[in-house]
Amino acid sequence: DDGVAMLALAKSFRPPPIDWSTTSSNNYCQWTGISCISGRVSIANLEKHGLVGFISPAIATLTSLKKIYLNNNKLTGNIPKELTFMISLRLIDVSNNNLTGKIPKFPASVKFIYKPGNFLLGFSAGDSTTPGFGASASGLKASVITCVITILLAFLGWVTQKCVLKKRNRVSSPTEIEGVDVSSGGGHGENRRDPYVLEGGIVLFSVEVLREATNDFSVENILGSGGFGTVYSGKLEDETKVAVKRMMNVSAMSDNGMKQFDAEIAVLAKVRHRHVIGLLGYSVNGDERLLVYEHMSQGNLGQHLIEPARHGYSPLTWEQRVRIALDVAHGVEYLHSFAPQSSIHRDLKSSNILLGDDMRAKVADFGLVKVAAADGNYSVDHELAGTFGYLAPEYGTSGISTTKVDVYAFGAVLMEMLTGRKALDKELSVEKSHLVTWLSKIINNKDKLPEVLDQTLKPDEQTMESIYRVAELAGHCTVREAEHRPHMGYAVNVLGPLVETWKPSCEEEKESLEIDKGMSLRQRVQRWKNEGTSSSMISEPLLEKDNKSSTGEEWKLFFEDDSLGHWEPLWT
């Protein structure tokens, strides 16, 4: 809901546009010049409205706003620097106003138009060297008036910003972020000391803070690399361990890198669940995009399943595997059914399942997440994304995406747990390389299954019963017809009784949904830890070999709908 910010915006104009209210934000999507998508403001077109007043920093809290047209009005005051932190912003036009103060530096992804007009922009108000403000008496008077007005407006803007951010974030004071140095603001070269806490308690870090935390993004700190960047371990000043994902140079990649960055923030800012990775904050500096997550000390599931010794790990016991599977099922079920907006992960795989100190799992990497269509419906993706081996047949062939796409991928992960083999292993023969296709033929054969199990398991009779149950579930999750695959809730119910500490999922969700309002960053990380105890569109080439992945060789898939026919799925 953008109501609070819209009211602040209405109050910053004198008078506001004709049908805008300064007392009620009801129906703000219907206000003149406002366009919304899913109830969130996406375009504000207030061009030529004769507006007098200032640009409210509250605009910065409209996190879905893409375009702002404030040109050809009579606005005074400065352009709030907070606007440069807006992750969704692509265009801002403030030309032909009477704005003063510093010219803010927007990221390269934002088209910033401030000329013609705004003759005093770039000069501090009242500067005697400013054209038109010479030593004449009238010039001096004008300059003093401008200066007083600017100070008053800046103060008003500052008060509005404090109130709006406080109200939206329900964080009583930024200073409550104990020991976290979020100085130097968003890292636009200015040495800001104010901390910024944005929607959902997400912290806006300065690049300098993250640079220090990661030892200047040193090679020794690298935790892994994916298709869109490198992840570094880091330690904040208060000793909080974090993982920092440094996106590849955004100007060098297509829009999709930006989309991934935006999607992670949009989803993870709203989601708090013990089995979903916690996003602590982010940083934007020119073309630099950084995401800051809670640190997961035991790496990703793939590293523990496939050649664990290579990563310095012992093989997982069966009990650990089932517990991890249940954690993942809980996390994905939450995403599908309980999160504020039902979503599809679309890139579930063992390298996106991260493990904490206690070997409990969290689902990560939400860059490809997509809002799910209403129950029973589906949408067709024109830009497919995911990783070979985990891709559901209907998704690969026709782009049909439902939550069952994640169920299929989950089934593939279960098969990796059973066999200790990669979902797609190019080293093997064609019949064996695609794990789901190969194992599906064996999975229901109680005599043959023991032969293909991960050799490190050595199950006794009781464990074997559990293995058969999980194998059956894996087969069910990966059936060819999406409608015959179960919902994630079913997987939770199958796996729950197999582990000791089973609790009904809805009870768990209730506890976990509680967002950590008013908690310090350190407390939030600690809480997430405690809770743990219980692509860019690449059309050429169509297949991008993701040889940087820490799980070894994988093949990422990105292609446009017109190229669907070029791809031969392995299971046909």
Ligand SMILES: Nc1ncnc2c1ncn2[C@@H]1O[C@H](COP(=O)(O)OP(=O)(O)OP(=O)(O)O)[C@@H](O)[C@H]1O
């Ligand atoms: N919060 C974290 N804590 C610890 N390690 C992490 C964290 N996030 C990521 N990693 C490590 O960094 C690796 C790379 O992560 P990233 O999300 O960039 O790529 P990926 O998921 O492996 O591949 P892709 O993004 O191409 O799908 C992960 O596989 C994991 O080992």
